[in-house]
Amino acid sequence: MGRTRHRFVFLVGTLVAASFLMGWVTDHVRLPPGLDDDAFEEGCGLPLRDGERPAGATTAPRGRGIGILEPAACAEALRGLGVEFEAVPSNDAAGVAAPIRLPAALEGVRIDTAGGDPRSVHTVLDCRLALALQAWTTDLRALGIRRIEHASMYRPNARVRGSGRVSGHAHGLAIDVMAFILEDGTRLSVLGAWADRARGADPCAWRDDVDGATRSMRSAVCAAVQRDLFQIVLTPHHDEAHANHVHLEVRPGVDWVYVH
Numbered sequence: 001m002g003r004t005r006h007r008f009v010f011l012v013g014t015l016v017a018a019s020f021l022m023g024w025v026t027d028h029v030r031l032p033p034g035l036d037d038d039a040f041e042e043g044c045g046l047p048l049r050d051g052e053r054p055a056g057a058t059t060a061p062r063g064r065g066i067g068i069l070e071p072a073a074c075a076e077a078l079r080g081l082g083v084e085f086e087a088v089p090s091n092d093a094a095g096v097a098a099p100i101r102l103p104a105a106l107e108g109v110r111i112d113t114a115g116g117d118p119r120s121v122h123t124v125l126d127c128r129l130a131l132a133l134q135a136w137t138t139d140l141r142a143l144g145i146r147r148i149e150h151a152s153m154y155r156p157n158a159r160v161r162g163s164g165r166v167s168g169h170a171h172g173l174a175i176d177v178m179a180f181i182l183e184d185g186t187r188l189s190v191l192g193a194w195a196d197r198a199r200g201a202d203p204c205a206w207r208d209d210v211d212g213a214t215r216s217m218r219s220a221v222c223a224a225v226q227r228d229l230f231q232i233v234l235t236p237h238h239d240e241a242h243a244n245h246v247h248l249e250v251r252p253g254v255d256w257v258y259v260h
């Protein structure tokens with residue numbers, strides 16, 4: 001009996017000592033020189049998804065945060081994202097806070113003028129609209145859209161029809177998209193392919209009865225709405241003036257969104 005009890009005490013003692021030692025060891029793993037525990041908080045090498053790439057030391061602004069950027073911060077953000085752009089002299093773009101042109105595709109999506117002249121005044125845009133378009137390309141690419149055609153971005157002194165209010169186009173903050181071109185060359189024009197245009201209907205409400213082309217265009221527009229990239233979005237549901245294009249506008253500093 002005495003020997004058995006001794007063995008038992010020895011076994012329990014060994015287990016206690018071993019578990020204590022294991023606990024001590026696991027709590028005090030020696031790290032390679034230069035590393036400490038905090039080093040494991042970040043930098044795990046996980047691949048970043050689209051739109052999550054850091055711009056320089058900062059994160060690219062998102063959604064309506066884009067609209068309130070000062071010109072210098074906007075240019076910095078564009079550069080950080082690797083977007084190619086050229087500055088436009090302010091004398092050539094009265095009313096535009098940060099006038100630029102986009103000479104190249106945005107992440108594989110071309111922003112072309114339907115008029116065909118890349119030096120037209122209508123191809124000038126504010127840097128913030130460029131940032132919003134850049135963010136939008138994630139959705140456009142996912143839908144197989146490789147090019148959008150617009151009627152205009154900047155329109156000097158443009159006024160909102162009927163009201164006389166200054167339009168976002170006068171500030172280079174709005175784009176009138178007339179067509180979405182897919183990677184196989186299929187051209188989805190708002191005039192020809194936006195099938196349902198019931199006046200006043202919510203353009204982003206889910207509908208079963210629309211064809212693929214209409215769904216692609218709606219998905220593209222509504223993905224931008226979802227991301228809060230544009231605060232004014234006018235579609236063929238809005239009025240006759242928008243029968244052939246979708247107006248997408250960055251409206252700085254507002255706390256609402258108007259999607260019609």
Ligand SMILES: [Zn+2]
Pocket residue numbers: 169174175176246247248
């Ligand atoms: Zn417009």
